[in-house]
Amino acid sequence: MNLTSYVAGKPVISDKMLEVKSPYDNRVVGTVTLANATHTAEAIEAGLKGGKKLNRYDRFSILDKARQLLVERKEIFAQTISAESGLAIREARYETGRAHDVLFFAAMEALKDDGQIFSCDISPQGKARKIFTTREAVSLAVCITPFNHPLNQVAHKLAPALAVGVPVILKPSEKTPLSAILLTELLYEAGLPHYMLSTLLGPTAEVAEALVKDPRVDIVSFTGSVPVGKKIAATAGYKKVILELGGNDPVIIMEDADMDTAVYLAAEGSFRNSGQRCTAVKRILVHEKIAAEFTRKFIEKAKEYTCGDPADPETKVGTVIDEGAAIYLESVVNKSVEQGAKVVLGGKRKGALMEPTVIVDVPRSADMVVHESFGPLAPILTFKDIDDAIALSNSTAYGLSSGIVTNNMNYALRFIKELKVGTVNINEVPGYRIESSPFGGIKDSGLGIKEGVIEAMKCFTFVKTFSLPW
Numbered sequence: 012m013n014l015t016s017y018v019a020g021k022p023v024i025s026d027k028m029l030e031v032k033s034p035y036d037n038r039v040v041g042t043v044t045l046a047n048a049t050h051t052a053e054a055i056e057a058g059l060k061g062g063k064k065l066n067r068y069d070r071f072s073i074l075d076k077a078r079q080l081l082v083e084r085k086e087i088f089a090q091t092i093s094a095e096s097g098l099a100i101r102e103a104r105y106e107t108g109r110a111h112d113v114l115f116f117a118a119m120e121a122l123k124d125d126g127q128i129f130s131c132d133i134s135p136q137g138k139a140r141k142i143f144t145t146r147e148a149v150s151l152a153v154c155i156t157p158f159n160h161p162l163n164q165v166a167h168k169l170a171p172a173l174a175v176g177v178p179v180i181l182k183p184s185e186k187t188p189l190s191a192i193l194l195t196e197l198l199y200e201a202g203l204p205h206y207m208l209s210t211l212l213g214p215t216a217e218v219a220e221a222l223v224k225d226p227r228v229d230i231v232s233f234t235g236s237v238p239v240g241k242k243i244a245a246t247a248g249y250k251k252v253i254l255e256l257g258g259n260d261p262v263i264i265m266e267d268a269d270m271d272t273a274v275y276l277a278a279e280g281s282f283r284n285s286g287q288r289c290t291a292v293k294r295i296l297v298h299e300k301i302a303a304e305f306t307r308k309f310i311e312k313a314k315e316y317t318c319g320d321p322a323d324p325e326t327k328v329g330t331v332i333d334e335g336a337a338i339y340l341e342s343v344v345n346k347s348v349e350q351g352a353k354v355v356l357g358g359k360r361k362g363a364l365m366e367p368t369v370i371v372d373v374p375r376s377a378d379m380v381v382h383e384s385f386g387p388l389a390p391i392l393t394f395k396d397i398d399d400a401i402a403l404s405n406s407t408a409y410g411l412s413s414g415i416v417t418n419n420m421n422y423a424l425r426f427i428k429e430l431k432v433g434t435v436n437i438n439e440v441p442g443y444r445i446e447s448s449p450f451g452g453i454k455d456s457g458l459g460i461k462e463g464v465i466e467a468m469k470c471f472t473f474v475k476t477f478s479l480p481w
């Protein structure tokens with residue numbers, strides 16, 4: 012598949028080419044022509060120059076047409092996601108379904124009014140007026156996306172921006188650019204005016220950093236790692252910055268938990284998507300009273316997550332993003348063993364395939380507990396009571412999401428109130444959401460600004476207030 016960067020619908024012609032290789036067998040699965048600083052400048056100018064202004068019905072129609080085209084091409088998208096990222100094909104098909112929902116919800120939201128009305132005669136200081144609000148689109152957005160969920164992360168930026176009519180310059184991950192470019196082409200085909208979208212791959216200094224720093228860009232919406240997010244925050248200057256960063260999410264299993272539910276959620280949370288979700292379970296925290304039984308059953312369950320060829324529909328865990336990432340994960344496991352932990356399942360890698368790995372007796376200070384390990388690692392830690400569980404959960408720099416397994420309402424309410432995270436899911440994995448519900452983290456995971464289709468649409472607009480005599 013030979014694809015190109017696009018400046019406002021125009022393919023970038025260049026002899027500089029990015030080769031995208033399968034993390035599983037290293038074969039070249041696609042190429043992309045690369046943009047340079049001139050293309051970046053042209054994309055900014057094209058977005059700002061604009062073109063036919065889209066009304067709500069236009070935006071709905073384009074997003075809904077894109078949704079229909081995605082349904083028709085869902086297998087091509089799934090195969091592309093799997094080939095470029097090494098994700099198991101069953102996960103890639105699921106992701107394509109999620110991207111469908113993003114387009115679907117954004118299309119519907121485009122039709123809704125977003126204003127508020129305030130009557131002013133409601134206090135002794137009031138008078139006979141009404142105050143109204145309306146949302147106006149910002150002029151130009153830059154969206155930068157990570158390698159995990161190569162299609163859905165991109166859909167989560169583009170669909171809300173297009174739903175409110177904001178021109179976007181997209182900079183997808185150079186590790187997984189193919190799905191992003193296929194989505195770009197699909198949106199053009201669905202009738203998106205070309206000025207509304209440029210998609211650029213190229214050297215960081217000439218594309219991503221140049222876009223972040225440009226004062227004509229109104230908003231940078233970034234999803235990715237903490238170090239890059241913080242760098243963007245430091246260099247973006249006077250503009251809106253949306254940061255959706257890393258996570259170190261726990262699943263917390265209380266002593267009253269339904270054991271089968273706990274085992275299932277811990278396994279799904281740890282191993283789905285090769286553990287490469289920002290909201291993957293990165294720490295399993297279990298009440299000490301049930302830890303032995305949980306661990307025994309969890310090891311059995313973990314064996315069901317077969318790791319291998321991503322193209323095989325039976326494979327549950329494909330590769331991680333590249334061999335370097337697998338080597339890093341293996342080293343994190345080895346380091347935890349040096350610190351006293353014990354590997355009870357997995358722990359080895361072959362190329363970019365990292366085995367689903369269960370580790371016990373992990374010290375609370377181990378790297379894999381303190382930092383984000385982006386792969387299928389499942390460290391089990393114990394706690395003695397709810398106070399200890401809350402303290403342990405809150406002890407990292409991250410604050411994205413959490414999953415709690417309990418049937419005790421008092422426990423549930425305490426976790427909801429006391430965990431320093433953006434989301435608390437009771438009897439669900441931390442990653443549970445629908446594509447339109449508010450999503451995002453605090454502390455190092457983000458600035459508390461939510462995404463999800465509805466909140467992201469707000470990010471791409473500003474509120475104008477006007478008032479009238481009434």
Ligand code: NAP
Pocket residue numbers: 155156157158159164182183184185186215219220223234235236237239240242243255256257258288289290383385411451452456
């Ligand atoms: P990353 O290394 O931070 O890269 C993310 C994007 O930033 C890529 O497009 C990358 O481009 C670009 N980039 C790199 N350096 C940049 C710079 N100096 N200025 C501007 N952009 C720059 O993240 P990743 O490894 O792809 O993704 C994994 C991370 O994303 C994990 O930490 C995960 O938790 C996080 N994540 C968070 C969420 C959330 O919603 N909170 C969701 C998904 C993932 P190149 O590819 O060209 O380097």
